[in-house]
Amino acid sequence: MRLPVSTKIILLFTLISLVTATVLTLFSDYSSQQAFLDWNQDHLDSIVLLKEQEINILFEKQAEIFQMIAENEEMRIAELFPYFGQEEEEQFLKEKTVVNALSSYTQSNFGFFELFLLDVETGKILLSTNESEVGKYRADKEFYRKGLEGLFISQFYYSFPLQNTAISFSIPIHDLQQQTIGVLVGRVDLQEIFEVMNEPAGLGQTGETYLVNVYNYLIASSKKETGNTVLITQPVYTEASKSCLQGKSGSGVYQNFEGKTVVGVYHWIPERNVCILAEMNEQEVLATVLYQRWMAFVIGGSIALLMILLGFYFSAKLTKPLEILSKGAEIIGKGNLKHTIAITSQDEFGELSREFNTMAGNLAASRKQIEKDLEKKQLTEKSLRSFQVELEDRVEKRTEELSKANEKLEELDKMKDNFLNIVTHELRNPLVPIKLQLELLIDGDFGKLSKKQLDSLRMILRNEERLDTLTADMLDMTRMKTGKFKLFPTSVSLTSLVKNAVDEFTVLAALRSITLTADTQQLPMISADQIRITQVLSNLLTNAIKFTSEQGTIQIKAFEEKDNCVVQVTDSGLGISKENIEKLFEAFYQIETRVQRKTEGTGLGLAICKGIIEAHGGKIWAESEGEGKGSTFSFTLPKKMIIL
């Protein structure tokens, strides 16, 4: 459940207190109700027993008083009876004495309101404290019959003259010979019994004790309204009275003679043939229970309320440190690591807060370290970045410089090419009249010349021709460089081209006693620029002758190899060092040798050869085992030329 701890604690306390209070209340209610009912019954029981006992005591006391009256010598009752043959006057006086004695008893507080004497022989009242009763026949009465046998106590009965409940005591009167001569009867006023019954102690407001006689009449009640009278008009037919009049004792909840539901206890008093009942209005009993229940509820509720209040208090007390911790954690979470939590209690919260503060301290320290490291790192990065920027700047600057330089170089190169182009043309043009004039002179058109003059002119002509070759080569080079170099291929027999070249150079080689041999296969016709390939062959052979000493050999081979035709010119000449081999085909490169001066060349020949062969899609290269060991120049031409 997503509830704050405080709420949970409060809820828990509430739950515990409510459950406890409810259980306690219910239990106490039930047990108290039971106890109360039991107590109530016991209480009623004891009241009944007490009253029964009191009634019995009253009766015994009354019986003792009655016997005492009967045996009182002062009364000399036996002397009253006529069969002793006494004089009438004497009889009268005796009677007067006895009546006076009896009257003194009735007028005293002995409980009897009437005392009279019955004659055994006549069954009539001989004398009485109530004069009007004298002479009345009473031999039919129970108190007479029973009274002849000994002390007799009658049932409760209703006395019409008294208009109240009464009890009669009767006892036999004996003469000196112990012959029963009469019966003394005493009628008892039930004032004391009524007082006993009227005693309301322990009966509460609705409590009532009363007696019911065997005729189902209510005799005495503790209630004022029923008073000290027997209510003939009030017959009592209740479950309790019925049960009781059968001689049983018991208790229960039932409707009383007034139709009210009561809690009652009944007890049969066999000596008096009467039933004593004690009843309490059920509502009053239950009111007590209800009151107790209400009290239990109030107490339980108070306890629960107290518990809930305690819950609030404890939850506040328990959760406050939690709140402080939580707030602290939040503050620290937001980055304020200097925040400390001020819980100084010596319990777990205190410990937790101390741990928490330690943790925050550690965090702060580690963060400081991290920040330090970060700063360091940032510094490093910054310096690295600035270094990088500097580097980039430098590189950019360099690149710019380079590209500028490159542009300048390209410009210069272009200028050079243009320059070369122009220079070449401009150089060639003056060569034309020089050559023509020299030839006119040498041919003798302007007159016969001496041998020395002719030699001189021929020397000039030879150098003019060198210049001519040089300008032609320079033109080729500039064309190659500017991309204006073009091939004009036709179907060519490489075999015949090689043979023609060999034929052309045989004489020149022979002049230097060099053996020029050719070893040529019959090669297929290929597509190539005839003039340019011839130029290459001439160049290679010229070089070979140039660098081969007398008596040397030059061999030229032509053969097929895979998709190519290969031509090789091998000489037994000076040979080439390794470092020079790589530079051979560069423009204006000339090998510096001792015989350099003897040789003549523009330094462009091999570069032009390379350009021509590569334009055909072939390759040209030189091999030599070293200086003095001769060299081999080879080139290939593809059988199927691809014009680049």
Added chain:
Amino acid sequence: MKRILHVDNEPDTLASVKTILEKEGYDVTSVSTGMEAVKEIQADGYDLVLLDIMMPDLSGWDVFTRVMKVSPKYKIVFLSVLDVTSERLAELKKHGLTGYITKPFDRDVFVKKVVDLVNLKK
């Protein structure tokens, strides 16, 4: 006497060629600009015109194309320091060019070529 017109902006070349060809018995007229050449060709009939290509005012090409438009029968030969290939030459011949001689040239070779071309019928 056959008449040859030589056009070249180099006076020395003009003089040298004139000397050599006159020795061979030709009537040589030398002019040094393209414009002069065009005027000369229109004004007079020549058996052969030797025409330099690279000239300051009007190039040999321009002269050639103008002449060919007016009188395609004219025999014109280019004299140039520029090489020409056989294909290029064949193409030029289709447009009416008679010959092509690369400068510089040997006297003998030059004279032989000129003799052949003068006698060539177009």
